[in-house]
Amino acid sequence: xxxxxxxxxxxxxxxxxxxISGCGSGVGGGGGSTTASGGTxxxxxxxxxxxxxxxxSMGEYQGLKFWAHEVNAxxxxxxxxxxxxxxxxxxxxxxxSSTQTATTQYQQLITQNHVNMLVADFxxxxxxxxxxxxQENKMLLFDQSGxxxxxxxxxxxxxYIVLTSIQASSLWPDSLSNYILHNNIKRVxxxxxxxxxxxxxxxxxxxxxxxxxxxxxxxxxxxxxxTNFSALLNSVAATHPDMVVELGYDTNDIPFLQxxxxxxxxxxxxxxxxxxxxxxxxxxxxxxSNLAGTYTYAAPPLTKVTGVNxxxxxxxFTSKFxxxxxxxxxxxxxxxxxxxxxxxxxxxxxxxxxxxxxxRQAVNTFSGKVTTIEGTFKINTKTGAQEGLPFPIGQWxxxxxxxxxxxxxxxxxxxx
Numbered sequence: 480x481x482x483x484x485x486x487x488x489x490x491x492x493x494x495x496x497x498x499i500s501g502c503g504s505g506v507g508g509g510g511g512s513t514t515a516s517g518g519t520x521x522x523x524x525x526x527x528x529x530x531x532x533x534x535x536s537m538g539e540y541q542g543l544k545f546w547a548h549e550v551n552a553x554x555x556x557x558x559x560x561x562x563x564x565x566x567x568x569x570x571x572x573x574x575x576s577s578t579q580t581a582t583t584q585y586q587q588l589i590t591q592n593h594v595n596m597l598v599a600d601f602x603x604x605x606x607x608x609x610x611x612x613x614q615e616n617k618m619l620l621f622d623q624s625g626x627x628x629x630x631x632x633x634x635x636x637x638x639y640i641v642l643t644s645i646q647a648s649s650l651w652p653d654s655l656s657n658y659i660l661h662n663n664i665k666r667v668x669x670x671x672x673x674x675x676x677x678x679x680x681x682x683x684x685x686x687x688x689x690x691x692x693x694x695x696x697x698x699x700x701x702x703x704x705x706t707n708f709s710a711l712l713n714s715v716a717a718t719h720p721d722m723v724v725e726l727g728y729d730t731n732d733i734p735f736l737q738x739x740x741x742x743x744x745x746x747x748x749x750x751x752x753x754x755x756x757x758x759x760x761x762x763x764x765x766x767x768s769n770l771a772g773t774y775t776y777a778a779p780p781l782t783k784v785t786g787v788n789x790x791x792x793x794x795x796f797t798s799k800f801x802x803x804x805x806x807x808x809x810x811x812x813x814x815x816x817x818x819x820x821x822x823x824x825x826x827x828x829x830x831x832x833x834x835x836x837x838x839r840q841a842v843n844t845f846s847g848k849v850t851t852i853e854g855t856f857k858i859n860t861k862t863g864a865q866e867g868l869p870f871p872i873g874q875w876x877x878x879x880x881x882x883x884x885x886x887x888x889x890x891x892x893x894x895x
Contacts, residue, residue, distance in 0.1 A: 513833045515561050515595070519568045520833075522547070522823060523594030525584050527605065530576020531704065531730050534760060535753075535812050536601035539623055539644075542816020543598065544569060545803050550824065558827045560837070565827075570594055578608045585609040589616045595833055596621060596823055601812070602728070603627035603648070603676035604703065614639045619835040622863075623819045624812075626651075627675020628682075631864040639835065641842050641858060642865035643822045644815035648679035651776065651870060654890035655750065656687035658774075658872045659722065661890075664748070668697035668720035670711055670727075670735070677703075677726040677752075684724070696720055705731055708738040715744075722748040729753040733764050740769045750774040755781060755873055755884075756811035762882045770875045770882065777873030777886045778811040779853050786850050790821045793852045818853040825849055839863075 526540035527533045547567040550556045555564040570592050574581035581600060585608065588594050597613055599606040599622045606625025613620035620640045622630065626648040630640055659667060667688060671681040678700070685695060696718040699711065705727070715723055723746045725735045732751040739749060754761040755775035762770060780793055791799070796817065797809055804813075822842070829841035843860040847867070850856070857867035869891040876883040 513595075515558060515565045515833065518555075519566045520556070520558065520596065520827060521568045521570055521592065521594040522596045522598060523570045523588030523592055524598035525572050525574045525581055525588075525600035525605065525609075527576040527600060528573050531728065532576045532601050532605060534729055534757065535624075536576070536605070538757070538810055538812025539601050539816035539819070540571065541804055542800070542813040542818070543623075543820050544816075545800050545813070546817045546820025546824075548803060549799070550820070556824045556827050558833075560827075560830055560832045574600060574605060576605065578605060581605050582608040582612070585612045589613070589618050596826075596838070598819060598823070599623055599625055601625075603630075604674055606630070607675060610637070610640060617835055619838045621819060621823060624815055625676075626679070626865070628679040628864075629675050631859070631862040636862045638839055638863075641822075641839065641863040643819045643856070644853060644868070645865060646868050646870070647864040647866070648676050649683045650866065652680050652684035652687065654776070654870060654872050654887075655724070656684055656691075657890045658887060659688065660691050660693065664721045665693055666719060666721040667693065667695045667724060668715045668718055668722070669695050669724045670697075670699055670701060670708070670715070671725075672703045672705070672727045672731060673700040674703045676728075680726050680752075684726075701727075701731075703728065703731070706734040708735045709742070712738055712742050712744060716742075716746075720746060722746070722750065724750045726752060729757055729760065733761065736761075736765045736769065736773070740765070748774060752776055754875065755870065758882060758884075759808050759810060767877050767880055767882045771877035772875065774872055774874050776870035777884060778870050779814050780809055780811070781873060781884055782871065782886060782888075784850065784852055784854050786855075787852055789825065789849045790817070790851045796852055814853055818851050818856075821849075821851050822856060 527536035547569050551566050555566040558565045572584040597618050597620050599609050601624055603625040606622055610630050614637050622640055622642045624645045626645050628649045671677045697715055732753045755777045800809055825845055826838050826841045830837040847857040854868040858865055871886055871888050872890040873884045873886045
């Protein structure tokens with residue numbers, strides 16, 4: 480909880496707990512409030528303190544809370560629609576990594592709490608249930624990291640979603656396929672989770688490779704809950720791959736890498752997604768020496784963004800966030816949550832009213848013009864999918880017991 484500013488109240492529905500931070504009283508009626516009540520803008524969100532997505536979800540939530548804490552300490556955010564600064568009040572429910580619980584809570588934030596702005600929980604799985612609810616209620620969903628392509632490929636496009644803090648999943652593997660093809664890797668084995676996030680990445684990766692004449696020697700989907708990879712590794716090894724790519728969440732990546740380490744197989748190259756976002760966790764659970772040599776998507780703060788024109792610098796964020804959260808290091812999810820807050824802030828400073836359609840118009844207006852510590856925010860103005868914020872490929876190293884990384888920056892430009 481944030482220092483001195485958090486109170487807890489029991490919600491009346493399903494015995495859930497809502498965490499309220501900030502100040503101010505109620506908000507106006509309607510699916511999404513069009514007024515700032517009591518000098519506050521209410522931001523509704525979900526987080527998972529337990530379950531499969533808890534590590535990533537809590538990291539993002541901490542980043543979002545930090546943003547609210549910082550702007551409130553400065554008197555709030557400027558709201559163009561009211562012509563003055565307004566405090567931010569977060570209304571947050573704990574979905575415990577359950578899509579069933581999240582379904583109820585997204586609905587509650589809109590129809591009972593009447594929040595001004597709605598922010599999704601971490602990832603495509605927990606975002607998936609919020610997308611249709613937000614659209615049905617004509618509420619713009621600020622989607623932090625739910626990057627599955629199904630959220631953005633409807634016809635006509637859904638005008639009530641904006642992906643704030645990561646690229647659309649279908650774009651991630653461009654850097655990976657660039658690396659594979661540039662290095663003339665011919666035998667690629669792929670294991671991927673059967674969900675919107677990693678399924679979309681598999682589709683793009685396979686398409687990119689086949690277009691260049693490389694057909695994966697193994698391409699196998701697994702349930703998102705998979706943690707036992709022993710039998711899968713036997714099947715992969717039988718194909719004699721030059722590179723093994725496992726596309727999963729952190730709860731898949733950790734047991735996968737542990738299984739590789741425990742096995743008799745010495746694959747030439749191994750790639751996983753989440754070490755580049757949660758390096759401290761993976762260094763602890765996998766070990767620096769075992770992680771060394773493997774590949775990942777390198778995300779901030781591993782990569783350093785130049786030309787920041789909105790929000791804190793990386794050094795400022797690191798210093799202030801570590802003090803605020805009582806931690807000794809930051810990870811990507813902290814930055815992603817903070818970045819979402821900055822996009823909310825810019826939206827409020829740009830929109831001419833507090834209507835959801837005005838929010839979306841505002842986002843389209845500043846798309847491509849805002850660069851934060853995460854990169855340049857650039858959406859597809861029709862679909863809301865994030866096209867900026869690319870991740871290059873990185874390779875881990877063991878620097879005398881300390882985790883290091885070599886980043887192939889050119890992989891995001893179609894080279895190396």
